[in-house]
Amino acid sequence: MASKRQQESGAEKRKKKRKRDETQVSLAGSMLKYVQGGSQGQDEPSSSSAIPGHQPPAIVDPATIPSQEEQEPSTTSSGTVPYTSTTESPVTERLSESDTVETCVPPSTDPALWPAHIVDADRVEIVRRGPFNVSSDFNFPKGPDGRAFHTSLKFKILPNGEKVHRSWLVYSPQNNAVFCFACKLFSVKDIKLSTEGFSDWSNINIRLRGHECSQDHIQCMLKWRELDTRLKKSMAIDQQELTLLEAERKKWREILKRLLSITLSLASRNLSFRGSSDRLYEPDNGNFLKEVELMATYDLVMANHLANIKDEGSHTHYLSPETQNELIQIISSETFRAIVKQIQLAKYFSIILDCTPDVSHTEQMSVIVRIVCFQAQPDIKEYFLGYINVEQTTGLNLSNVVLDKLKELGIPFENCRGQAYDNGANMKGKKQGVQARLLQLNPRALFVPCGAHTMNLVIADAAKSSPDATGYFGYLQKLFNFFSSATQRWAILTKHVKLTLKSWSDVRWESRLQSVTAVRSQTKEVRDALLEAREAVSDAVAKVEAQVLAEEVASFRFLICSIVWCELLTITNQVNKLLQSSSMQLDVAVRLIDTAKSNLSKYRQSGFDEAVSAAKELCEALNIEPQLKEKKLRSTKRQFAYEAVDEPLHDALKKLEVTFFNCVVDSALMSLQERFETMNQVKEKYGVLLDFSKVNGMSKEDLKKHCTEVQKTLTDKGVADIDGPEMMQEIINLPQLPPQTSALEMLSFLHDNQLQEVYPNQWIALRIALTLPVTVASAERSFSKLKLIKTYLRSSMGQERLSGLAVISINGDVAQKLSYDDLIADFATRKCRRVPL
Numbered sequence: 162m163a164s165k166r167q168q169e170s171g172a173e174k175r176k177k178k179r180k181r182d183e184t185q186v187s188l189a190g191s192m193l194k195y196v197q198g199g200s201q202g203q204d205e206p207s208s209s210s211a212i213p214g215h216q217p218p219a220i221v222d223p224a225t226i227p228s229q230e231e232q233e234p235s236t237t238s239s240g241t242v243p244y245t246s247t248t249e250s251p252v253t254e255r256l257s258e259s260d261t262v263e264t265c266v267p268p269s270t271d272p273a274l275w276p277a278h279i280v281d282a283d284r285v286e287i288v289r290r291g292p293f294n295v296s297s298d299f300n301f302p303k304g305p306d307g308r309a310f311h312t313s314l315k316f317k318i319l320p321n322g323e324k325v326h327r328s329w330l331v332y333s334p335q336n337n338a339v340f341c342f343a344c345k346l347f348s349v350k351d352i353k354l355s356t357e358g359f360s361d362w363s364n365i366n367i368r369l370r371g372h373e374c375s376q377d378h379i380q381c382m383l384k385w386r387e388l389d390t391r392l393k394k395s396m397a398i399d400q401q402e403l404t405l406l407e408a409e410r411k412k413w414r415e416i417l418k419r420l421l422s423i424t425l426s427l428a429s430r431n432l433s434f435r436g437s438s439d440r441l442y443e444p445d446n447g448n449f450l451k452e453v454e455l456m457a458t459y460d461l462v463m464a465n466h467l468a469n470i471k472d473e474g475s476h477t478h479y480l481s482p483e484t485q486n487e488l489i490q491i492i493s494s495e496t497f498r499a500i501v502k503q504i505q506l507a508k509y510f511s512i513i514l515d516c517t518p519d520v521s522h523t524e525q526m527s528v529i530v531r532i533v534c535f536q537a538q539p540d541i542k543e544y545f546l547g548y549i550n551v552e553q554t555t556g557l558n559l560s561n562v563v564l565d566k567l568k569e570l571g572i573p574f575e576n577c578r579g580q581a582y583d584n585g586a587n588m589k590g591k592k593q594g595v596q597a598r599l600l601q602l603n604p605r606a607l608f609v610p611c612g613a614h615t616m617n618l619v620i621a622d623a624a625k626s627s628p629d630a631t632g633y634f635g636y637l638q639k640l641f642n643f644f645s646s647a648t649q650r651w652a653i654l655t656k657h658v659k660l661t662l663k664s665w666s667d668v669r670w671e672s673r674l675q676s677v678t679a680v681r682s683q684t685k686e687v688r689d690a691l692l693e694a695r696e697a698v699s700d701a702v703a704k705v706e707a708q709v710l711a712e713e714v715a716s717f718r719f720l721i722c723s724i725v726w727c728e729l730l731t732i733t734n735q736v737n738k739l740l741q742s743s744s745m746q747l748d749v750a751v752r753l754i755d756t757a758k759s760n761l762s763k764y765r766q767s768g769f770d771e772a773v774s775a776a777k778e779l780c781e782a783l784n785i786e787p788q789l790k791e792k793k794l795r796s797t798k799r800q801f802a803y804e805a806v807d808e809p810l811h812d813a814l815k816k817l818e819v820t821f822f823n824c825v826v827d828s829a830l831m832s833l834q835e836r837f838e839t840m841n842q843v844k845e846k847y848g849v850l851l852d853f854s855k856v857n858g859m860s861k862e863d864l865k866k867h868c869t870e871v872q873k874t875l876t877d878k879g880v881a882d883i884d885g886p887e888m889m890q891e892i893i894n895l896p897q898l899p900p901q902t903s904a905l906e907m908l909s910f911l912h913d914n915q916l917q918e919v920y921p922n923q924w925i926a927l928r929i930a931l932t933l934p935v936t937v938a939s940a941e942r943s944f945s946k947l948k949l950i951k952t953y954l955r956s957s958m959g960q961e962r963l964s965g966l967a968v969i970s971i972n973g974d975v976a977q978k979l980s981y982d983d984l985i986a987d988f989a990t991r992k993c994r995r996v997p998l
Contacts (some may be wrong), residue, residue: 205462209451242531272345273335273358284346286326287782288388292331292342308362333358343381350377398691415462420479423452425487428969431949434485449485451963486962490985494966496976500544501570507532511579511932514563515940516554519947521956526551527940528566533931539908541744541931545971547964556587560598575604581934583614604877610741612750613936619832626828629821633722637676643706650694653745657690658683674730681723685783688714717787725822732760741938748851748904750935751844758833761826769822789813846874847930854900865889888922904930939953946970
């Protein structure tokens with residue numbers, strides 16, 4: 162026997178909808194007859210609308226949710242959710258389902274999208290919200306005649322010069338036209354300002370002046386103001402229904418605030434949202450629903466919400482996977498708006514790019530923008546703009562992708578003043594690289610290679626300059642491999658040492674410092690561990706390997722290499738750490754590199770003798786002879802040449818100094834000079850702005866030359882950011898400052914003393930100079946977030962969701978300051994909702 166149908170058929174739903182539409186048309190305009198009676202339209206909320214109660218939280222039994230996939234929730238072929246039996250109460254409703262439930266659907270904010278016959282419920286809601294104003298940064302499109310709407314049209318200038326705000330004038334982005342708010346709601350006449358909108362911008366002033374003086378417009382304004390006053394003073398005839406509607410609205414806004422808080426909390430901690438089940442009160446339903454359940458335990462609003470879902474009192478819940486994605490997108494969009502607003506206030510910016518493959522073998526490009534923002538104090542900020550999936554990593558494609566991203570966000574590339582990438586050929590190539598292509602479009606966007614990557618290359622060059630250096634790191638890796646290949650050996654190692662051995666990477670030379678330090682500070686302990694491991698292992702090969710490593714670790718040559726490399730890596734690592742700061746300035750970076758050169762030059766003079774002395778002390782502790790063993794190599798026949806043959810070194814210690822120490826230190830010094838040449842050239846283009854110590858004692862002609870160079874650097878197509886001669890005079894009139902004053906300190910001095918108008922050219926030039934990036938460390942750090950967000954178990958995550966979660970997580974300081982009211986308003990206006998918001 163067929164079971165009784167538990168859902169209405171499509172024909173029955175259409176019949177009900179037809180009756181509601183007929184009732185709405187027959188009652189249109191009844192709200193205006195305040196004296197005769199109130200509205201009884203079907204679209205008004207009934208007096209039985211649910212109001213949040215104040216009883217203790219009800220005990221909610223496990224409710225069910227249809228299972229979804231992580232990225233694209235599945236639906237039936239008809240686009241709706243498969244029916245859930247009454248034995249398990251559904252607690253999530255598909256947002257893709259047709260809006261057949263008799264609930265309030267708020268009208269759009271755009272008057273062009275309002276229906277021709279506005280029912281009373283919609284009219285009341287529109288009047289309560291008031292006229293919609295487009296954002297201040299909206300770019301009004303031009304018409305066929307090249308004219309466009311301007312915000313000055315929203316004001317009427319009186320003969321005495323005073324301005325009167327035209328609150329009734331509403332712009333429609335949909336039709337690129339203006340409407341009369343009052344006439345659209347209350348007028349029965351067929352005019353353009355109340356039907357399709359007026360878009361004849363050449364005659365807009367005449368039309369507006371004529372309209373605002375018309376009798377029909379004045380009567381509509383009076384009706385609008387009267388209804389607005391009654392709603393604000395709670396004097397409307399259907400006040401009971403409006404009170405219920407307002408209570409329902411407050412309830413849903415409170416629910417959404419909690420859901421937004423949960424979304425923000427999970428996204429900022431890089432946690433997954435969904436599990437293998439999408440049903441409430443199941444052990445594997447994911448973090449989002451678990452947070453909802455936890456909040457319902459202690460929060461009355463969420464407890465009542467879940468109880469209402471369990472009792473099937475509501476078909477709307479906003480817990481579905483689609484809504485989760487929508488909440489993520491809303492928060493990330495609002496974060497983008499806040500960041501773009503900061504960029505527009507700062508005007509000048511620089512871009513930082515880097516690429517890496519993710520867990521699904523997709524190339525992801527991270528886009529970072531660096532600006533100087535002014536809140537309480539001038540501060541350098543680097544904001545993450547999302548990941549972009551790039552199919553080709555050529556210079557042409559990468560440059561087009563980043564330009565499209567900036568255009569999408571409304572950030573003009575003309576205001577870009579710097580660019581920083583790693584040392585890849587597709588990025589820094591002088592002809593086909595990204596920096597070369599962007600320089601062709603904007604010559605003022607100077608390229609600065611990444612200082613951290615360059616410092617790594619400096620040490621890499623030094624390590625390859627000597628066979629002893631290369632062999633030393635090979636032995637370090639062998640030590641780590643020997644102990645880490647078996648748990649028994651690792652246990653022996655941890656018994657002897659406090660700092661375990663570390664592996665090293667070709668990319669991150671900081672790991673080499675950790676590997677060297679572990680052996681340098683625990684040489685005796687590592688040797689003892691090797692000797693014990695030799696006796697403990699049963700494999701003959703492992704025994705021989707342990708014996709060889711123990712002899713090498715205790716050798717005089719190995720001890721000298723450990724001491725030298727530990728000192729060299731310490732000097733460069735200090736600079737490398739500081740260069741990775743997001744607030745690092747170009748002038749400070751150049752000063753740090755010069756300091757590193759100076760320290761290496763000093764170490765070149767006496768470093769080897771100090772290393773030999775320290776190695777002899779270690780030999781005494783190890784009870785071994787401090788002697789170098791000669792390594793005899795096969796000699797090769799030398800062909801005739803005009804150069805004289807180098808006299809062979811018979812002293813093994815002197816030979817080690819020449820072939821190892823001098824080669825390594827000289828190679829590092831030479832690489833520092835050559836690889837940071839581009840950074841020095843950029844610094845020289847900004848002259849005294851990045852080195853105020855040169856101002857004292859500088860002649861007026863030299864100062865004029867420096868300022869002219871800065872003006873030339875900041876000029877494109879005849880348009881300059883500053884005036885060189887004026888800036889020269891401003892620098893001459895500067896008060897006496899400390900010689901080592903940095904560019905940021907100078908900018909802070911001008912800001913704190915409100916001297917922007919006294920030194921305008923210097924104010925602009927300093928802001929531009931501080932936007933110049935030094936490293937791409939921020940992009941590298943964003944890849945760490947990428948590995949936390951898109952894991953193996955979440956590898957099917959879509960690009961939009963991935964980028965949205967990363968924007969919230971990386972720009973957490975911006976996302977945490979967002980207004981929940983703005984987020985809910987965005988949620989309500991994205992599409993028609995089933996509940997009042």
